[in-house]
Amino acid sequence: MQNIIEVKDLRKEFKSHSSRSGLKGAFRDLLTRNYKVIPAVNDISFTVTKGEMVGYIGENGAGKSTSIKMLTGILNPTSGSVIVNGMNPHKEREKFVRTIGVVFGQRSNLWWDIAVQESFRLLKKVYNVPDDVYKDHMNHVIESLDIAPLLDKPVRKLSLGQRMRCELAAALLHNPPLLFLDEPTIGLDVLVKLKIREFLKEMNKKYETTVLLTTHDLTDIEALCERVVMLDEGKIIYDGKLAKLRSNWGEGKQIEFQFADIHVKKETLDPLLADLDAAWTPGNQKNVWIANVRNDEHIISEVIGRVVASNKITDLKVHEISIEDIIRNIYEEGIING
Template sequence: MKNAIEVNGLRKEFKSYSSRSGLKGAFRDLFSRNYKVLRAVNDITFTVKQGEMVGYIGENGAGKSTTIKMLTGILTPTAGDVLVNGMNPHKEREAFVQTIGVVFGQRSQLWWDIAVQESFRLLKKVYKVSDEEYDRHMGHVIRTLDIEPLLDKPVRKLSLGQRMRCELAAALIHNPPLLFLDEPTIGLDVLVKLKIRDFLKEINEKYNTTILLTTHDLTDIEALCDRVVMLDEGHIIYDGALKDLKETWGEGKEVQFQFLEGVDLAVLENVTRELPVKWELEEKEQLFTAYTTDEANAVSDLIATVISSFQIKDVKIMEVSTEEIIRKIYEKGEV
């Protein structure tokens, strides 16, 4: 199986200018500027095989969007080599864009004031897609994403969920072998997210479409990706199977409590101070979550201790979530 993406020693640096204070400093800035070099992406190396669905994750400012912009040819790397679909995104621009689809959750590729179907027709001409090919492929995309009732509406009159489904359809007009998705489900409700996830799985299975997905919604990653690449301060700190990450870092249990009466977190922590437990409170729902170990009696000891002191309305025992695992890794700074 050949590689859809090959990245070797990729780096991107930006110059950040700082102004001197006061009138004298402003005058000096006219002749010489102070600046420092910020390294957004720091010598990363990875490959993505054709047909893979890979989650590219990290905190805000980790370098995810900068990487995507280099892989799609929007930004030129400071150093390193990039090969996407066998081409250099910056040197073979015209041929390259025919082989990729891009969806940025916070930017639109549709024309704001014209009907969705007119945007589709313009993109069809840009990508030189034949009428027959467009009807065959886009008919399926439009039905699956349920956007037929939206085609004659101007983009500015669509809700966020409606617009994102249309954006996804627009990125697939030329049926590209590689799809970049940068926060595609940001701000969407659960039903729209499920529809988009199901659709992405379908095009991956039907066309072997390679998908690189960046998102802060880890349920998207869990639903779609077997592999994750984790970025922190421009460095890759993990690249491998999601299940391996869970097996290595997912030690312990989450026990969630709801009480019949108001409980003070400090009192709860004091009652369980002898146990290997860490508490968190979700104030809005008054949910108390205890993180404890996998040791034989840890959960039963915890529940017994809590029940002896408080009246419980509900209790749930869960494996440690992917979100908690990722948080632990970032707190430590390495895998």
């Protein structure tokens, strides 16, 4: 398989000024400054093959944005190598940017005061897209994202959901082989998210568009990506199948009990699970508690039987452990290279 992204021992360091304490220290800082070097990305290596949709995840400060900026040529690495679409993104920037699409949830590729279609026409000239190719491709994109009624409107008059659909269309106007998405669905309602996800799946299937998706909305990852790369403190702590992540650390169930008594306490519930491989966590309401248990039908039945026998229950639900919980557990337990 052809590698679209090849990252080897990639590192990015930043200098941070460290102030001395007190008045004397302030005067010394005027003459000489203390600096410390902080590695934002710490010798990471990975590859992405053509047609993959990869979730690139991590907590705030994990190094996601810094590494994405190096992959797109915005930042120059301190050391290591980056090859994207067969090019060095920083050294061959002008040629390189014609081969990628980028959507940043907090930044716009569109001109604020002109109609959306005028922004599209300007980008068409920037990317030198032939008229016939532009017409065929963009007709499909506009129809799929349902943005035809928005083309005559200035970008500033669009809602967030409308603008993000137009941003996605703009990023794919030249039909690039690689698409970077940084929080593309942030703040969007469920229907808009679904439309964007379906569109991305369609583009990936039709054109084998490779997608690197950075998001805190893990439902996007579950809907689109089979593989995830997880960062923590600038290092990759997991690179593999999402299904393996779930099978290794998500082989459990969550039994959600809603009690009639709003004053029920963990202390009174703990003895019910004392001899079982299970533990209680609070739910989203005072009278809701969640029993986290192994995926064993005998244990699940026993937990439900004991709780119902000793308490009045108004509602009961059994859930798979969510991917959010799995990832939270990985960070909390410090699991490396699963």
